[in-house]
Amino acid sequence: MNTVETKAKALAQRPYAARPLPIPAFLKDLSPEQYAQIQDVSPLWRGEKRPFQVQFYLPGSWFRRPVVIRRVVDGVVRPIPFTLKHFTFGDLKVPKALPDDLGYAGFRLLAPLNTPPHYNEFISFLGATYFRAVGKGAIYGTSARGLGIDTAQPSGEIFPYFKEFWLEQPKAGARRMVVYALLDSPVATGAYRFSIRQGDSTTVHVDATLYLRKPVQVLELAPLTSMYWHGHGRGAVAGDWHPAQHDASDLVMANGNGEWITRPINNPRHIQTTTYTMDHPVGFGMIQQDRRFSAYEGIETQYQRRPSVWVRMEGDWGQGQVRLVELPTNNRNLDNINAFWVPARAPAPMTPLHFAYSVRFFLDNHGLIPLAHPVNTYLGEDHRVAGARTVVIDFAGGALTAQPEGAPVRVHLDAAEGARILSQRLEWDKDARFWRVIAVIRPQPGTPSNVRCFLTLNHQVISDTWTYLLHAAKE
Numbered sequence: 352m353n354t355v356e357t358k359a360k361a362l363a364q365r366p367y368a369a370r371p372l373p374i375p376a377f378l379k380d381l382s383p384e385q386y387a388q389i390q391d392v393s394p395l396w397r398g399e400k401r402p403f404q405v406q407f408y409l410p411g412s413w414f415r416r417p418v419v420i421r422r423v424v425d426g427v428v429r430p431i432p433f434t435l436k437h438f439t440f441g442d443l444k445v446p447k448a449l450p451d452d453l454g455y456a457g458f459r460l461l462a463p464l465n466t467p468p469h470y471n472e473f474i475s476f477l478g479a480t481y482f483r484a485v486g487k488g489a490i491y492g493t494s495a496r497g498l499g500i501d502t503a504q505p506s507g508e509i510f511p512y513f514k515e516f517w518l519e520q521p522k523a524g525a526r527r528m529v530v531y532a533l534l535d536s537p538v539a540t541g542a543y544r545f546s547i548r549q550g551d552s553t554t555v556h557v558d559a560t561l562y563l564r565k566p567v568q569v570l571e572l573a574p575l576t577s578m579y580w581h582g583h584g585r586g587a588v589a590g591d592w593h594p595a596q597h598d599a600s601d602l603v604m605a606n607g608n609g610e611w612i613t614r615p616i617n618n619p620r621h622i623q624t625t626t627y628t629m630d631h632p633v634g635f636g637m638i639q640q641d642r643r644f645s646a647y648e649g650i651e652t653q654y655q656r657r658p659s660v661w662v663r664m665e666g667d668w669g670q671g672q673v674r675l676v677e678l679p680t681n682n683r684n685l686d687n688i689n690a691f692w693v694p695a696r697a698p699a700p701m702t703p704l705h706f707a708y709s710v711r712f713f714l715d716n717h718g719l720i721p722l723a724h725p726v727n728t729y730l731g732e733d734h735r736v737a738g739a740r741t742v743v744i745d746f747a748g749g750a751l752t753a754q755p756e757g758a759p760v761r762v763h764l765d766a767a768e769g770a771r772i773l774s775q776r777l778e779w780d781k782d783a784r785f786w787r788v789i790a791v792i793r794p795q796p797g798t799p800s801n802v803r804c805f806l807t808l809n810h811q812v813i814s815d816t817w818t819y820l821l822h823a824a825k826e
Contacts, residue, residue: 355517355531355542356560356703362533363540363562363701370416370514374453377446378411383684386412388441394461394470395422395431396520403462403521403528404470407431409438410456414478417454419515423531428517458516460528462549473549479510480534481576482545484712485658486552492577492598492657493637495710497534497543498561499571499691503624503676506568511536513543539563539570552658552713556665561704567697571674573662573708574691577637579616580683582646584730586618589681595647596683598657599637601728602690603720603815604673607631611720611815614675615728616688623677625820626693628670635673636661637690638716640726652683658712661719662692665707670695723749723806723814726785730821738823739773739793746806747785750813756781761807766792770800770821794823 378386391406410417421428435451457477461470464487474484480497500509511534519529527548534541539561546556557573581588582595602614606629614625616637638659641647647654671694678687698704726747733739754760756779766772775790786806794800799822806814 352531352542352544352558355533355544358515358533359540359542359560360562360701360703362535363564367535367537367564372410372415372417374410374415374417375446375449377449378409378453379415381412381443383412385443386414388443390439390441391437392439393437395518400523401521402523402525403460405458405460405518406472407437407458408456408477409453414456416512417456418513420455420458421515421517423517423519425520431518458518460547460549464549473553474547474555476513476516476530476532479512480532482555484547484549484553484555484710486550486713488656489658489712489714490653490656492639492654493660493712494576494686495555495660495662496574496576497532497557497559498536498539498541499569499574499689500536500538501568502571502574502689502691503622503678504568509536509538509567511539511541534561538565538567552711552715554709554711556707556709558707559705561698563698563700563702565700569674569693570697571691571693572706573664573710574689575637575660575662576686577616577688577690578680578683578686579618579677579688580680581618583615583728585615585728587620587679587681593648594645595641595654596649596652597654598639599659599688600640601638601725602635602673602675603638603661603724604629604635605633607633611722611724613725613815613817615725615817615819616675617677617820618680618687619677620679622679623820625675625677626672627675628672630670632664632668632671632673632692634661634663635690635692637688638719640716642714656714658714659716659719661711661713663709663711664692665709668692668694668706717748720815721749722812723747723751723786725815725817728817728819732824733773733791736773736791736793738796738825739791740821740824742788742790742792742802742819742821744788744804744817745785746788746814747783750808751786751806752784754808758808760786760813762788762804763807764788764790764804765802766794766821767801768795768798770794770802792821794821796823
């Protein structure tokens with residue numbers, strides 16, 4: 352790690368030099384579906400009885416930036432020779448003059464995960480600083496990134512990228528794969544160490560050091576990227592027949608004061624940014640609540656198998672904000688949701704910023720939130736009152752599980768920015784053992800209301816806080 356930090360610091364002291372992208376038009380013009388036909392059929396370390404193998408990606412389609420990838424064997428850095436013969440191209444018509452020195456755009460790791468002794472892909476590093484992972488039985492969904500800069504700012508987003516990787520060759524029986532990366536961008540450089548452990552869930556421990564070349568507007572640590580099209584009365588359906596299509600349904604946050612917050616994700620009509628100020632945060636994540644096939648009805652998409660992703664801060668991250676950016680979309684293939692941590696103060700240029708965290712990709716949400724929490728959120732319209740919205744929140748888990756129907760559970764609901772709560776009631780489902788809040792709220796036209804709701808029992812808070820930015824109906 353010291354070697355990569357030294358390279359990052361030296362890189363930050365030099366002017367940014369964007370590397371030219373001399374890739375053939377044949378590869379550059381491929382659609383994502385065509386690009387997926389290109390496969391590395393000769394994984395690194397295959398046949399060596401190591402716990403992990405590596406397959407590489409060619410530059411092409413959306414991934415046009417070649418990166419340098421090396422391996423580390425017993426502390427010694429060694430090259431990974433490139434050969435075009437390791438790749439197959441499906442039914443693509445490959446030009447005869449395709450260069451044999453294209454290099455790599457990224458890589459993916461394999462292990463005996465779902466079908467041992469066969470090796471299965473469980474994490475991929477491809478494009479900018481993106482990485483995404485799966486545990487046993489899951490398929491790719493929400494992604495993580497090494498760093499974000501100026502997302503949804505008028506000046507335009509800056510996309511840092513990993514320009515070099517080092518893969519530490521695992522010994523027989525190793526349970527973790529270690530990867531190092533060097534980050535570059537016009538405004539920041541960085542050194543990263545990823546310690547990756549796969550299984551029922553896959554966890555990536557990240558240690559990083561950043562150097563700013565110059566000040567930035569928004570420095571985004573531990574960013575997550577996801578997709579939310581529609582579902583549960585949220586988002587524009589636009590004729591789609593599925594009951595829901597999304598990689599994640601909720602942003603969940605854990606503050607240092609013990610408060611847990613759930614924010615259902617939306618597909619708004621306009622770009623929407625929401626901030627949550629926190630002190631000494633514990634973590635945040637994109638959660639996929641519903642694991643039933645019937646909630647999505649996607650034979651191909653399988654959204655019930657998309658992982659929840661949880662970022663857990665290591666050490667004291669101090670004061671700052673979790674920021675949620677929601678972009679409008681009518682395309683399930685484009686990520687439109689971003690969540691990240693913004694420190695209260697970004698470091699001065701050339702002052703190192705060290706931070707560490709873990710990113711866990713998992714299917715089983717049980718045990719994540721200690722209190723009762725919102726497991727479903729539904730939104731509708733109340734046609735009796737112009738602009739009124741019906742809000743339905745199902746709370747389950749924690750102390751609520753053992754409560755009988757007559758328990759003195761109280762609802763604490765408030766709506767800011769001049770919104771009126773027209774009615775509210777609490778119902779109990781004795782079979783599924785959850786409590787349902789049903790409220791009718793009328794926000795002011797043109798002014799979204801920040802609505803909050805939590806439950807208490809005998810004057811004790813027993814649920815996390817549900818919150819949402821509610822617009823008036825028909826807006």
